[in-house]
Amino acid sequence: xxxxxxxxxxxxxxxxxxxxxxxxxxxxxxxxxxxxxxxxxxxxxxxxxxxxxxxxxxxxxxxxxxxxxxxxxxxxxxxxxxxxxxxxxxxxxxxxxxxxxxxxxxxxxxxxxxxxxxxxxxxxxxxxxxxxxxxxxxxxxxxxxxxxxxxxxxxxxxxxxxxxxxxxxxxxxxxxxxxxxxxxxxxxxxxxxxxxxxxxxxxxxxxxxxxxxxxxxxxxxxxxxxxxxxxxxxxxxxxxxxxxxxxxxxxxxxxxxxxxxx
Numbered sequence: 155x156x157x158x159x160x161x162x163x164x165x166x167x168x169x170x171x172x173x174x175x176x177x178x179x180x181x182x183x184x185x186x187x188x189x190x191x192x193x194x195x196x197x198x199x200x201x202x203x204x205x206x207x208x209x210x211x212x213x214x215x216x217x218x219x220x221x222x223x224x225x226x227x228x229x230x231x232x233x234x235x236x237x238x239x240x241x242x243x244x245x246x247x248x249x250x251x252x253x254x255x256x257x258x259x260x261x262x263x264x265x266x267x268x269x270x271x272x273x274x275x276x277x278x279x280x281x282x283x284x285x286x287x288x289x290x291x292x293x294x295x296x297x298x299x300x301x302x303x304x305x306x307x308x309x310x311x312x313x314x315x316x317x318x319x320x321x322x323x324x325x326x327x328x329x330x331x332x333x334x335x336x337x338x339x340x341x342x343x344x345x346x347x348x349x350x351x352x353x354x355x356x357x358x359x360x361x362x363x364x365x366x367x368x369x370x371x372x373x374x375x376x377x378x379x380x381x382x383x384x385x386x387x388x389x390x391x392x393x394x395x396x397x398x399x400x401x402x403x404x405x406x407x408x409x410x411x412x413x414x415x416x
Contacts, residue, residue: 183295184243186288186351187250188363191238192281199236201269201279206240207413209267213260214242219249221297223348223365223416225311225408239313239408241365241416243297243349250287288351288363293332299416300346300367306410309367310374311348317361317402324360327399328352331362334390340366343380348416358404 193199211222223241244250257263264271270279290296302309318324331337331350340347350364368374381387390396410416 181295182245183290183292184245184297184349185247185250186290186297186349187240187242187244188286188288189240189242190284190286191240192284193236193238193279194281195236198279198281199238201273202238203411203413205267205270205279206238207411209263209270210240210257211413211415212266213257213263216260216262217256219243221299221415224411224414225313226411228310228407228409239406241348247287284357286353286356286363288349288353288356291328291332291337291350291352291362293337294347294350297349297416298347300348302346302367302369304369306412306414308370309409310369310371311365311367311408311410312374313363313365313406313408315353315358315361315363315402315404315406316400317358317404318399319401321360323399323401324362326396328362330390330396330399331364334393334396335386336390339381339384339387339390343377343384345377345381 191202193202206224211224214220214222219242221243223239225239225241227237273279300311316324316327318327337347337350346367348365348367351362353359353361353363366377368377
């Protein structure tokens with residue numbers, strides 16, 4: 155009887171140990187900041203580029219934050235000015251809040267970014283900054299660098315924002331990506347998704363955002379054609395529980411700068 159009890163206890167302990175290991179090994183969901191600079195002319199664009207390339211990205215690397223993405227619109231509406239997108243992955247919201255303190259302790263950052271950091275009020279390096287904060291999807295908890303070898307200048311990165319009619323309907327679309335395996339379909343078809351994120355603070359809530367990447371425009375169009383014709387996607391989009399869950403689909407076509415990490 156004692157031997158049976160011992161074996162039972164050992165078995166239970168092993169199961170508990172395995173469960174603990176699996177829980178500990180599960181990747182923690184990242185957070186993302188998408189910062190959009192609005193610049194009025196080539197001079198401001200150059201100053202922000204120099205700041206990001208020479209000061210911000212190197213400082214982030216020294217702080218242990220990798221894979222900073224910097225992107226620009228493929229076609230810019232000159233009447234609205236120019237935009238520069240900066241994607242920063244973060245381990246926690248605390249890390250985001252502490253970024254100014256981290257940067258201000260970095261002497262190399264302060265020196266390299268002096269033109270931007272110490273700009274006079276009469277000559278600012280940008281017009282305005284818009285920031286969106288996101289939490290990674292449950293089924294895509296970590297950023298993935300795109301598996302592309304084509305020149306960065308020719309690539310097409312597609313940043314999409316799906317806005318929901320209400321919070322409840324928005325969460326239904328998030329569920330469709332996770333439980334409905336929309337993420338898995340994109341992966342199987344080679345969309346090279348960098349991230350999928352729930353917007354927790356931004357201008358167009360409730361909404362989710364995700365970034366897919368392609369070698370060029372032709373590749374982008376071919377991938378979306380294959381997605382539209384995919385049998386699994388046909389079944390998912392036809393499910394009654396996933397109907398009418400997007401109020402607005404905003405597509406932003408970008409290309410990475412030469413100094414972008416991704």
